[in-house]
Amino acid sequence: xxxxxxxxxxxxxxSACSLVALSAHAQQGGPDAAVAVPAAAExxxxxxxxxxxxxxxxxxxxxxxxxxxxxxxxxxxxxxQEQLSRKGATSLxxxxxxxxxxxxxxxxxxxxxxxxxxxxxxxxxxxxxDPAVGFHVDGxxxxxxxxxxxxxxxxxxxxxxxxxxxxxxxxxxxxxxxxVISAKPDFGGNYGKAExxxxxxxxxxxxxxxxxxxxxxxxxRGTFMKVKRDGYANxxxxxxxANAPQLGWVPDGLxxxxxxxxxxxxxxxxxxxxxxxxxxxxxAYKVNSDVMLRAAYEHFQDDGAGGxxxxxxxxxxxxxxxxxxxxxxxxxLVNVPGQVxxxxxxLRTGLSWTINPTTTFxxxxxxxxQKRSEITDDDMGMQHNAPxxxxxxYPNTPDGNWGRWPLTDSFHRTLSSRYVSTVHEAQLKQxxxxxxxxxxxxxxxxxxxxxxxxxxxxxxxxxxxxxxLYNQPNRQVDAKAVFAQADWKFMPTWTxxxxxxxxxxxxxxxxxKVYGANWKGDPAYYNGLFSQGTPGTPGFRxxxxxxLTDAMGGSVAAYRLYGAPTSNDHKETWKKVTWRVxxxxxxxxNQMAYASVSTGYxxxxxxDKSDSCNYHLCADGKPxxxxxxxxxxxxxxxxxLGYKGKFLDNTLSLSATAFFMKYKDMQLTGTYxxxxxxxxxxxxxxxxxxxxxxxxxWRTINVGKVDIPGLELEWDWxxxxxxxxxxxxxxxxxxxxxxxxxxxxxxxxxRTELGLPPCPSAYTxxxxxxxGRRLYNIDGNHLPNTPKYxxxxxxxxxxxxxxxxxxTPYIKVNWRDKAYFDLRNSDFAHIxxxxxxxxxxxxxxxxxxxxxxxxxxxxVRNVANSHAALNRESVNGGFMKAHYxxxxxxxxxxxxxx
Numbered sequence: 001x002x003x004x005x006x007x008x009x010x011x012x013x014x015s016a017c018s019l020v021a022l023s024a025h026a027q028q029g030g031p032d033a034a035v036a037v038p039a040a041a042e043x044x045x046x047x048x049x050x051x052x053x054x055x056x057x058x059x060x061x062x063x064x065x066x067x068x069x070x071x072x073x074x075x076x077x078x079x080x081q082e083q084l085s086r087k088g089a090t091s092l093x094x095x096x097x098x099x100x101x102x103x104x105x106x107x108x109x110x111x112x113x114x115x116x117x118x119x120x121x122x123x124x125x126x127x128x129x130d131p132a133v134g135f136h137v138d139g140x141x142x143x144x145x146x147x148x149x150x151x152x153x154x155x156x157x158x159x160x161x162x163x164x165x166x167x168x169x170x171x172x173x174x175x176x177x178x179x180v181i182s183a184k185p186d187f188g189g190n191y192g193k194a195e196x197x198x199x200x201x202x203x204x205x206x207x208x209x210x211x212x213x214x215x216x217x218x219x220x221r222g223t224f225m226k227v228k229r230d231g232y233a234n235x236x237x238x239x240x241x242a243n244a245p246q247l248g249w250v251p252d253g254l255x256x257x258x259x260x261x262x263x264x265x266x267x268x269x270x271x272x273x274x275x276x277x278x279x280x281x282x283x284a285y286k287v288n289s290d291v292m293l294r295a296a297y298e299h300f301q302d303d304g305a306g307g308x309x310x311x312x313x314x315x316x317x318x319x320x321x322x323x324x325x326x327x328x329x330x331x332x333l334v335n336v337p338g339q340v341x342x343x344x345x346x347l348r349t350g351l352s353w354t355i356n357p358t359t360t361f362x363x364x365x366x367x368x369x370q371k372r373s374e375i376t377d378d379d380m381g382m383q384h385n386a387p388x389x390x391x392x393x394y395p396n397t398p399d400g401n402w403g404r405w406p407l408t409d410s411f412h413r414t415l416s417s418r419y420v421s422t423v424h425e426a427q428l429k430q431x432x433x434x435x436x437x438x439x440x441x442x443x444x445x446x447x448x449x450x451x452x453x454x455x456x457x458x459x460x461x462x463x464x465x466x467x468x469l470y471n472q473p474n475r476q477v478d479a480k481a482v483f484a485q486a487d488w489k490f491m492p493t494w495t496x497x498x499x500x501x502x503x504x505x506x507x508x509x510x511x512x513k514v515y516g517a518n519w520k521g522d523p524a525y526y527n528g529l530f531s532q533g534t535p536g537t538p539g540f541r542x543x544x545x546x547x548l549t550d551a552m553g554g555s556v557a558a559y560r561l562y563g564a565p566t567s568n569d570h571k572e573t574w575k576k577v578t579w580r581v582x583x584x585x586x587x588x589x590n591q592m593a594y595a596s597v598s599t600g601y602x603x604x605x606x607x608d609k610s611d612s613c614n615y616h617l618c619a620d621g622k623p624x625x626x627x628x629x630x631x632x633x634x635x636x637x638x639x640x641l642g643y644k645g646k647f648l649d650n651t652l653s654l655s656a657t658a659f660f661m662k663y664k665d666m667q668l669t670g671t672y673x674x675x676x677x678x679x680x681x682x683x684x685x686x687x688x689x690x691x692x693x694x695x696x697x698w699r700t701i702n703v704g705k706v707d708i709p710g711l712e713l714e715w716d717w718x719x720x721x722x723x724x725x726x727x728x729x730x731x732x733x734x735x736x737x738x739x740x741x742x743x744x745x746x747x748x749x750x751r752t753e754l755g756l757p758p759c760p761s762a763y764t765x766x767x768x769x770x771x772g773r774r775l776y777n778i779d780g781n782h783l784p785n786t787p788k789y790x791x792x793x794x795x796x797x798x799x800x801x802x803x804x805x806x807x808t809p810y811i812k813v814n815w816r817d818k819a820y821f822d823l824r825n826s827d828f829a830h831i832x833x834x835x836x837x838x839x840x841x842x843x844x845x846x847x848x849x850x851x852x853x854x855x856x857x858x859x860v861r862n863v864a865n866s867h868a869a870l871n872r873e874s875v876n877g878g879f880m881k882a883h884y885x886x887x888x889x890x891x892x893x894x895x896x897x898x
Contacts, residue, residue, distance in 0.1 A: 053718045054650040060159050061139065061179065063485075064168050064427065064438045070644040073497065073584045073594035075162040075657040075712060077102075077728075081155045081183070085195075086810060086844065088861050088889070089152060090205070090227060092135075092178065097792055097814035097840070099160050100712035100730035102176075103785050105870045105883070106307045117162050118661060119708055119734040119783035120175035120636065122602075124669050124700065130477075130602055132634075134165060134173035137180050138296070140348055140366040141170030143421050143446050143477065153225035153278060154209050156183045162712070163659065164600025164636040166578030167499035170423075171444055171479045174600045174636045174663070182296065185211060185219035185284040192898050199891025202268070203229040207895075217286045226277035231270030232887050233308055234328055237262055238335035238381045242406040248394030249406055255335070255545040257409040258457045261375065262335040262545075271308035271338045271380075272886075277301050294350045305338030306376055312872060312880035316830055319754060321383075321878035329867060330887070333381025335545070336411040342372040358431040366423040375413035383408065383879045398536035400461025400520070408876050409545075410456045415554065417450035437486035448475040455553060462535050463542030465525040465552075468516040469559045470608070472568070476508045479603070485580065497582035497596070505574045505603035512568030514608050515559035524561040527552050568609045570628045576601045576635075591645035598638045602667065606630040607699050612675050614695040619676035619768070629674065629699045637662045651718040661708035668823075669700045672741070676768050691762065691772030704739035706783060708732065722798035722808075730790040734783040736823060741769065744776035744824055747831055750878040756828045781825045785871075787817040787837075804850030815839040821871050831874045838868040840885065854896040861889040 058069040062076045069078055077099045079087075089095055093113055096104040103116040114121060115133040122132040135142045152158065161169070161177040169177045190212050197205035205227040212220045241256050242249035255262075268275070282296035310330060313323035350364040395401045427440040455467040485499030517524070523531065530547045533540035552558065559565075582596035606628040613624030640659040646652065674695045679685065685692040710732035717725045748759035760774040782788070794812040801807065820826070821833040844859035862885065869882035 053721060053724075055646060055653045055716055055718060060157070061181070062159060062161055063487075064139075065429065065436070070590070070646060070653060070655070071586075071592055072644075073582055073592070073596060073642060075640065075642065075655075075659070077160045077162075077714060079158045081157075084152060084155060084158065085893075086846075087812075088842070088859065090225075091152060092158075092180075095158070095160075097790070097816060098728075099162075100714060100728045100790060101162060101710060101732050101786075102160060103787075105785075115175070115178065116785050117160075117176035118659070118710060118732060119706070119786040120661075120663060121785065122667070124605075124667075129605070130171075132173060132175040132602055134170050134177040135180075136170055136177060137298075137346070137366075138182055138348055138350075138364075139169075139179060140364055140423050140425070141442075141444055142368065143171070143444060144368075144370055144419050152180060153207055154183045154221075154223040154280065156181045162657075163638045163640060163661070164578070164598055166598060166600035167483055167485050167501045167580045168438065170425075170442065171505075172481070172501065172503050172576070172578060172601050172603075174602045174634055182280065182282070183209075183221065183223075184294070185221035185282055187213050187216065187219050187284075189213050193895060194898075195893060195895030197227075197891055197893040199229070199889060201230040201232055201889070203227070203274070203889075203891060219284045221282045222280070224277070224279045227274050228268065229274040230267040231273035231305060232330055233270045233272045233310075233332045234330045235265075235267075235270040235332045235334050235337075237264070238333040240333070240335075240381065240407055244406055248396060252544075256407055256458070256542075257335045257381075257545045258411070258548050259335065259545040260548055260550060261337060261411075263337070265337050269305055269337060271305045271332060271334070273305050275303040275305075290354045292352045294348075294352070296346075296348045298344075298346045298348075300342075300344040300346075302340050302342040304340050306340050306374065307883065308332060308338070308380060309871070309881040309883045310380075311382055312869070312882045315832070315872075315880040315882075316878060319830055319878060321830070321880070334377050335381070335409070336375060336377035338374070338376055340372070340374040342370070342374070344368065344370045360429045362427045362429070364423075364425050366421075368419075368421050368423075370417075370419040372417045372419075373414050376411060378410040378412055379408050379875070380881075382881055383876050395460075395462045395542060396535060396540050400535055402461050404877060405458065405460060407458055408456075409458045410454075412452070412454045415451040415453060417448070417452070419446060419448045421446040434489040435486060437484060439484035440482075442479070442481040442483065444477075444479040446477040448477070449473050450475075451556070453553060457548065458542070459520065462520055462532065464520065464523065464532060465543075465548075466517065466520075467525050467553050467559075468514060469553070469556065470512075470514055471556050471559075471565070472509065472512040474510040475512065476506075476510070478506045478508075480504045487584075493586045495584040495586075497580065497584065499580040501578050503576050503578065503601070503603075505576075506571065507603070507605055508571040509568045509606075512608070513565035514568065515556065515565045516562050522562065524559075524563075525553055527558055527561060566609050568628075570606060570609065572604065572606050572628075572630055574603045574633050576633060588645075590647075590650070591643075593643045594641070596638075596640050596642075598640070599636065600638075601633045601635045604630060604632040604667075604702075605700060607697075610674070610697060612695075613677045614674070614697075616677040616680065616695070619678060619693070621678065624675065627674070629697065631667060631700045632665055632702050634663070634665045634667045634702065636664075648717075653716045655712075655714045657712040659708075659710050659712075661706075661710075663706040663708055664704075665702040666704055666706060667700050668703050670698070671696050672699055672701050673769050673771065673773070674699070676771055694772040696772075701741075703741060705737045707735045707737065708783075722800070724796045725794070727791070727793040731788065732786055733788060734786050735779075736781045736783065737779050739778055739823070740775070741773065742776055742778050742823060743773035745774045746822070746824060746826060746833075747874050747878065748774070750831060750874070751828065754828075754830055754878065756831070776824065778823050778825070781823055782820055784821050784823065785819055787819040789817040791815045806848040808846045808848070810842075810844045810846070812842040813839055814841075821869075821873065831878055831880060833872050833874075835869045835872065838866055840864070840866045840868070852897060854894070856895075857893045859891060859893065862886060863888065 059066045060069050062074045093104045101118045120132050159179045165173045165177040192210040195207045207225045209223045239255040241251045243251050278300040280298040285293040316322050346368040348366045353361045422445050424443045429438045450472050452470040459466040481503045483501035487497050489495045578599045580598040584594040586592045611624040612627045638661045642657045644655045674697050677695050679692050713729040763770045763773050792814045796810040798808045817837050826833045841863045842861050846857040848855045865888040868885050872882040
């Protein structure tokens with residue numbers, strides 16, 4: 001075992017054992033040994049404490065009631081605004097590594113954030129997909145994963161629930177739930193605060209908050225935040241030419257990659273930049289002593305360039321896929337600069353009515369309007385600066401060149417999109433003796449419109465353009481549910497929980513059309529403005545980057561030249577009952593344990609309309625039929641044991657959770673079998689083309705079963721006055737089973753070339769669904785992006801100076817074990833898709849003025865400048881790319897309250 005891994009593991013185990021021992025000691029001291037003494041009462045009595053500061057009580061809304069975090073029978077983590085600021089969190093992805101068994105990252109696709117909780121995630125961020133982890137703002141469900149990008153500013157608390165949420169929260173989810181709770185107007189008076197943050201890469205961030213008490217009935221709160229930062233990518237213009245005279249690729253001084261978008265821009269427009277702002281205006285109105293009305297309007301704008309993947313030069317060193325000499329780790333070669341224009345406007349309203357001292361009724365309504373357009377360079381010149389072997393002949397032959405090509409050039413763009421969703425939720429809460437319950441109704445409706453284009457501007461075998469436009473004017477998602485959950489205190493220290501939810505989900509595509517072609521020889525994209533000629537005849541030439549114009553592609557009108565589109569009108573509906581059963585034991589006033597079984601599900605879906613045999617004759621000699629390649633829901637059952645408590649005169653809190661999850665019918669998106677066909681020539685497949693009679697398509701299927709056992713620990717310890725030691729430990733051991741369709745066809749030629757384990761032989765047996773697949777047994781493998789162990793530790797010490805000032809140094813270290821990025825768990829040298837174990841650290845020091853009138857803080861994120869990957873894959877053969885953690889960031893933050 002690696003020394004760093006051994007030491008961190010030893011520390012985690014030792015910490016867990018110590019905490020268990022403390023628990024036993026506290027119980028031996030009798031029921032009063034761990035009873036909290038209110039800090040205010042202790043201060044009033046003037047009695048100094050012999051230990052550290054006491055742990056403040058944290059309230060969460062994970063049960064739809066406001067309950068103490070340490071008395072809530074769920075695996076939930078909570079962060080307030082002060083903690084978020086100290087972590088440098090301006091969006092949800094900044095919390096990755098801070099929560100046991102939770103990984104959060106930007107995808108670079110559709111401006112979305114991918115959240116993985118206990119190994120469960122979603123990789124479909126389009127209008128057809130649903131997140132596996134529900135995202136909520138003030139308890140209201142947000143259906144688009146792009147919403148998690150919104151800046152977290154003026155936040156009361158962020159709550160992250162782990163495990164399926166199948167009863168109380170919004171739309172059903174299989175992985176967990178995130179609830180961002182914004183700060184509300186209060187009636188305490190007129191006050192405000194402001195903060196500026198200046199950092200490297202010319203970062204400038206400003207935050208302003210103002211609370212106004214209009215009168216005893218009305219209070220307002222306004223907030224504004226803006227952040228700009230240069231990209232840390234070293235972005236260069238891609239003017240590449242193919243240079244292989246021996247094969248007919250003779251440089252002519254003109255770039256061969258698309259030049260339509262290629263212009264000179266500054267670092268403030270480079271990939272990996274930040275250019276966002278957000279504002280919120282909220283109001284609270286007391287109709288009377290029993291009725292409170294709330295409303296909030298929020299506007300978020302993202303004008304950044306988007307994220308980026310980079311060449312993984314270390315992985316390919318020593319091979320012909322190595323980076324060219326002098327290539328830096330942040331270098332990008334770009335001919336399509338990134339552009340994002342995403343606007344999210346949200347209106348949330350609510351009514352809270354205290355019917356009587358034991359009964360309340362809450363109604364909330366939300367309407368969200370997201371508009372987005374963007375363009376992204378898909379290849380970013382990954383192979384252009386490297387020595388490259390070209391196979392086959394120049395495409396000016398009748399057969400073209402199906403081998404390796406000297407250049408690749410592709411981009412995707414959302415020409416326009418709009419997602420409008422409404423959410424209604426009504427809840428009735430009541431206490432009846434020893435019984436309390438919450439019952440409610442939920443309805444979410446979303447209407448989506450998108451024009452999405454995917455283009456390969458240099459395509460085998462003749463170098464023409466392959467492009468598709470998805471014109472979806474009206475895609476609708478409708479989710480309705482009725483739910484109830486009750487807690488019954490049937491004995492003085494025992495409480496039972498029973499909850500259920502009936503969900504009805506439907507998806508419908510009205511008027512959806514697919515234009516274009518991703519196959520050879522269709523000149524429609526050129527719109528009559530360029531002609532290649534005929535391959536193998538004099539005068540034929542592949543277009544260069546200056547031959548393409550803005551009049552080509554990019555609109556429905558242009559794509560109509562391809563002919564009649566494919567129509568996608570279709571609808572599917574799914575219904576499901578999910579439930580939760582729990583038992584809770586309050587062992588002492590400050591210690592509790594619980595056990596629960598809960599279920600969750602994620603609705604199914606469908607793809608675009610297709611012919612089941614891809615417009616060939618099927619293997620039985622009959623024509624294909626219309627199919628939308630539907631897939632079913634995925635489901636999770638979670639068995640969980642938990643323990644929470646406070647010890648050492650309430651200076652130490654501990655939360656421990658052990659779980660076992662049964663995950664089945666996992667939704668997996670990729671290239672999968674659709675049908676067996678008769679090849680056009682009617683002949684059997686040759687040995688080197690075993691899949692010539694198999695129709696495969698990019699689609700989502702339901703596969704396999706996964707067992708997910710794990711353990712999660714979180715602690716917060718105030719060992720002496722002013723000190724705070726917090727942290728967490730996570731263990732998870734996901735095991736995939738019954739995935740018989742898995743095909744190990746990852747870079748077969750490159751594996752042979754580099755002497756790596758070869759791909760299995762293609763299946764030629766009687767099972768049609770397995771034809772052509774290179775079957776590989778992945779039983780026992782881990783789910784992607786799920787490190788087996790995680791440890792996070794943080795320590796701060798507040799020093800009080802004689803003049804009333806306080807200075808607080810802070811240090812944080814997050815460590816995560818090796819993680820794979822594919823189900824194959826590929827450990828291959830040079831092209832392996834994994835990240836070895838690594839650690840990252842942050843440091844800061846904060847100065848607070850007397851009475852907290854102002855503060856100043858210097859900080860450094862990623863102190864060691866770790867170059868760890870959050871994803872890794874091969875492209876265009878053996879070239880490797882990866883999405884990395886951000887480099888070292890440092891700055892100064894100054895704030896004041898008034």
